[in-house]
Amino acid sequence: MKHITCIEDLRQVHKRKVPKAFFDYADRGSYSEDTLRANVDDLQQIKFRQRILVDVSKRDLSTTILGEPAALPLILAPVGLTGMQYGDGEIHACRAAQAAGIPYTLSTMSICSIEDVAANVDKPFWFQLYVMKDRGFIKALIERAIAAKCSALVLTVDLQVIGQRHADIKNGMTVPPEWSLSKLVDFATKPAWVAGVLRGKRRTFGNLVGHLKGTDDITALGTWIATQFDTTLNWKDVEWIRSIWPGKLILKGILDVEDAEEAAKTGAQALVVSNHGGRQLDGAPSSIEVLPEVVDAVGSRIEILFDGGIRSGQDVMRALALGAKSCMIGRAYIHGLGAYGGPGVAKALDIIRNELSVTMGLCGVNTIAEIDDHVLAI
Numbered sequence: 001m002k003h004i005t006c007i008e009d010l011r012q013v014h015k016r017k018v019p020k021a022f023f024d025y026a027d028r029g030s031y032s033e034d035t036l037r038a039n040v041d042d043l044q045q046i047k048f049r050q051r052i053l054v055d056v057s058k059r060d061l062s063t064t065i066l067g068e069p070a071a072l073p074l075i076l077a078p079v080g081l082t083g084m085q086y087g088d089g090e091i092h093a094c095r096a097a098q099a100a101g102i103p104y105t106l107s108t109m110s111i112c113s114i115e116d117v118a119a120n121v122d123k124p125f126w127f128q129l130y131v132m133k134d135r136g137f138i139k140a141l142i143e144r145a146i147a148a149k150c151s152a153l154v155l156t157v158d159l160q161v162i163g164q165r166h167a168d169i170k171n172g173m174t175v176p177p178e179w180s181l182s183k184l185v186d187f188a189t190k191p192a193w194v195a196g197v198l199r200g201k202r203r204t205f206g207n208l209v210g211h212l213k214g215t216d217d218i219t220a221l222g223t224w225i226a227t228q229f230d231t232t233l234n235w236k237d238v239e240w241i242r243s244i245w246p247g248k249l250i251l252k253g254i255l256d257v258e259d260a261e262e263a264a265k266t267g268a269q270a271l272v273v274s275n276h277g278g279r280q281l282d283g284a285p286s287s288i289e290v291l292p293e294v295v296d297a298v299g300s301r302i303e304i305l306f307d308g309g310i311r312s313g314q315d316v317m318r319a320l321a322l323g324a325k326s327c328m329i330g331r332a333y334i335h336g337l338g339a340y341g342g343p344g345v346a347k348a349l350d351i352i353r354n355e356l357s358v359t360m361g362l363c364g365v366n367t368i369a370e371i372d373d374h375v376l377a378i
């Protein structure tokens with residue numbers, strides 16, 4: 001991997017190695033992809049203030065996330081179907097995160113189940129919850145996360161309905177997957193990927209085994225989600241989840257100050273400023289655009305995490321400078337996983353760690369706690 005120097009390099013290898021339907025599922029966004037592009041572009045437009053002749057020999061990237069020590073201000077975000085990017089992808093990603101000293105979040109829509117991951121990693125991980133119509137199942141899922149000793153519950157609040165991803169429809173991303181000749185040819189040219197996925201523990205949604213409904217007919221992702229996910233979800237349900245989940249609770253998908261105010265009243269320990277990586281409300285502002293106002297409004301009452309568009313350590317520094325306590329990354333690590341499995345995730349984390357360390361040095365700061373808007377040229 002000597003020739004891999006940035007996340008875009010990992011993305012190019014990911015694109016080459018993984019079937020188009022799964023690469024596009026990871027890489028693309030909803031509708032016109034304006035919000036997806038804005039996430040990346042708005043971050044990149046933020047300029048740093050170069051500072052010179054400061055002793056930066058003792059740079060320390062460690063921090064705390066929800067009160068727990070972390071080696072970096074980073075978290076691996078929940079990503080559905082991770083095990084379709086690379087066989088047992090959830091386990092490989094979780095191990096890489098734990099080796100790097102940061103939290104990993106397992107998606108409800110993962111391929112490996114909560115129990116698969118728990119049995120194959122050393123430390124607790126976070127579990128992300130999607131609320132479906134069958135509340136008995138959701139309660140059981142939360143109980144499984146408790147039994148697996150998950151150390152935080154991330155309740156995603158921005159996907160009651162799914163923003164259409166045109167690429168997924170064109171690629172026949174359905175539940176169960178739709179087969180076509182061109183898909184078979186594409187798979188046939190990726191034998192290493194096929195072998196890896198076949199060696200993996202599962203090829204369906206591991207957490208939903210025994211509960212998959214509405215999959216007798218092939219239905220597009222959006223249609224299937226409409227049959228499963230609960231569109232009635234509201235703040236009262238957050239109270240219900242708070243009452244049955246005894247641990248740390250994080251609300252993911254906040255993009256509005258009024259919603260952030262509500263979130264701060266729920267007893268959740270953190271919220272994630274997020275537009276779901278530009279995969280949901282196309283036309284919504286970029287995450288970085290709304291971060292400062294959310295921090296101003298509720299940052300003293302609830303920990304503010306951030307995601308959307310982070311492709312480098314410079315981007316992490318930008319989000320921290322605007323008030324995020326830590327950042328989640330989605331595609332940046334999924335590109336590493338699709339490219340090289342667990343070592344690819346480790347490589348993505350190395351790249352971001354080194355970029356952040358160098359950026360801190362060139363801005364004249366030694367610790368994460370020192371990063372605020374004085375590092376920006378604004």
Ligand SMILES: Cc1cc2nc3c(=O)[nH]c(=O)nc-3n(C[C@H](O)[C@H](O)[C@H](O)COP(=O)(O)O)c2cc1C
Nearest residue numbers: 026077078079080107156276277308309329330331
């Ligand atoms: C392929 C993919 C699948 C995702 N699946 C989930 C999911 O199951 N649950 C969730 O809360 N967020 C999901 N997300 C959103 C991420 O958790 C995160 O918010 C987003 O990726 C951040 O943007 P970034 O990819 O630009 O870093 C997914 C994102 C991607 C790219």
Ligand SMILES: CCCCCCC(=O)C(=O)O
Nearest residue numbers: 080081109159221276279
């Ligand atoms: C295949 C079902 C995907 C459910 C939603 C996962 C997600 O949050 C995303 O794709 O984004």
